[in-house]
Amino acid sequence: MNPPADVLLAAADLTKSYGGVQAVRGVNLEVRSGEVVGLVGPNGAGKTTLVDIITGTQSADGGRLTLAGRRLNGSAARRARAGLGRTFQHPLLALDLTVTENILVGVAARKLGTPWGMVAAVFDGMVRGVVAADVHRAVAAAHVMGLERLDRPCADLTLGEQRLVEVARVLVQEPRVVLFDEPFAGADANGVAGISAVVEKVRDEGRGAILVDHNVDLVSSLADRVVVLDQGSVGFSGTPDECLASEEMQRIYFVGEVSREGVYEQRG
Amino acid sequence: MRGLVGPVVGALACGAVLAWSAGSGYAEGLVALGATYSLLALGMWVPFVLGGSLSMAYSVYLAVGGYVVGFGILELGWPLLPCLLVGIVIAVLVAVALGAATRRLSGFYLAAVTLLAAAAFEAWLLDATGLTGGSTGLRGIPLTAIGSLEITRWGLLVTAVVLTWVVAVLFDRLRSSNFGVALRAQRHVPAAVQASGIGTQALSLVGQGLGAAVAALGGAFFAAINSGVGPETFTPNLVFLAIFMPLIGGVRTAWGAVLGAALVVVLTVYVHLPGDAGSLVLSLAALVILLLWPNGLLGQLRAGVDRLSNTLRGGAS
Ligand SMILES: Nc1ncnc2c1ncn2[C@@H]1O[C@H](COP(=O)(O)OP(=O)(O)OP(=O)(O)O)[C@@H](O)[C@H]1O
């Protein structure tokens, strides 16, 4: 029952309920090395919940997870150190910190992985302050995303720019599998291009990604495989072309009460 | 360049205060109080201002520092230095234990529970007469020598002021470091910091431990300089004052905590206002500053300097 060697992330039988709501019901999912898995589905289908229980932001009720063959469990921080990275549907940035500082959190994470690392970082920080090499990494990642004026507090950024900062923060962690939760919502054309390039880079480097978005065309253009989630379970899984052509897709997704364009307007 | 303003102005102010106090027992006492309040406010600054968790148990860490100095010197015959170190270690252990026990609490609940712990500790100080001297406390702590070096009250005072300067400089550096940035970020978006691979509870515990160490240092010097410590020396009331020190002085630099501590000493002790009017003036001042200048006095000063230099530059071009 061991997954093939090139499977990076394997999820088996994941479930999660919120009170009476079964948000995720017995989901099986694999992400292989160099593979982008698109995850689509109507509002409330359980996409974010799935991302949350894979990354440990929420605890799952049941199921098993492995990353590169190793059991993946414990806190979100531990899973991140094992090689998972994620962005959030509603960008989670410290708004009074600057762009550079928010990305620096991702750079700092490798040194703050253990309590002793933290103690060492306290002494190092008191003596040296901020380390130029770390700032350079953060700034370089910001420039990759096309961000400018990096000493602005994140409160001054547009939603699209905030997405770019989140992507930069996850980029500097160099995760083996990245879970993007609606990274394009609110992004302008440049932002969409920048984030798409990051997704493609993740694939080209032999890492893996899960890409959640409502824009099925965009997801299809980037993903190697598309999984359609419907009311917490996998309704369809296949290549983008198969997905777009499938009857399940038409039934599940396009006959929803919310038009896919409308979704962005509501959130922007 | 800007990074030098704090250390240089701070050093000048510290020197000026020491020069002003030299020779007067009363003035020296005020400066000792100012240094102790500063170290308390600096200690709280890390977990409270940077980390956003308000622990009220800082009177405990002050007292641990002070009592270990008293007990070590009077009862065990130890020199000052090991007493200082042991006091710091105990305070850090207590802070980490209390922080771990309250790790799921935040905001009001954290403040309430740690306040309770501080009150319980105060009661214990009165009870454990064998260790603490009960309600009289530990009095007549002699000034010991470090090797052949005689320690004087003045020498201790200068050392305490210098240490205050050192801690403020180091904490300002810490603020912008990896640790400081992560601690400040977890205050607002803990889930994002966790998702980056940083355990926010451990991060917060390390901050609490660091703060307790600095507070214990302050308590130790206060006891040594005043050759005594008692249950009334460090009360939870002091911690209430200490919350306002960085808010008055300014939250964006550790020097705000020092400035706030100095203002508190001036307003509540130096200026002889009838009754408890000093505290009243202080709370009014804090209220006004919080309403008008949310970045505190130093934040306001910096904004003013920025505006002025912009105007001058604009006028020159
Ligand atoms: N923290 C929570 N507490 C209670 N119920 C929740 C919580 N988070 C999600 N749910 C519920 O779980 C279900 C799945 O929600 P989820 O956010 O995972 O869907 P989604 O596919 O990401 O939707 P969207 O496209 O709107 O982002 C919904 O019915 C939602 O109301």
Ligand SMILES: [Mg+2]
């Ligand atoms: Mg969602």
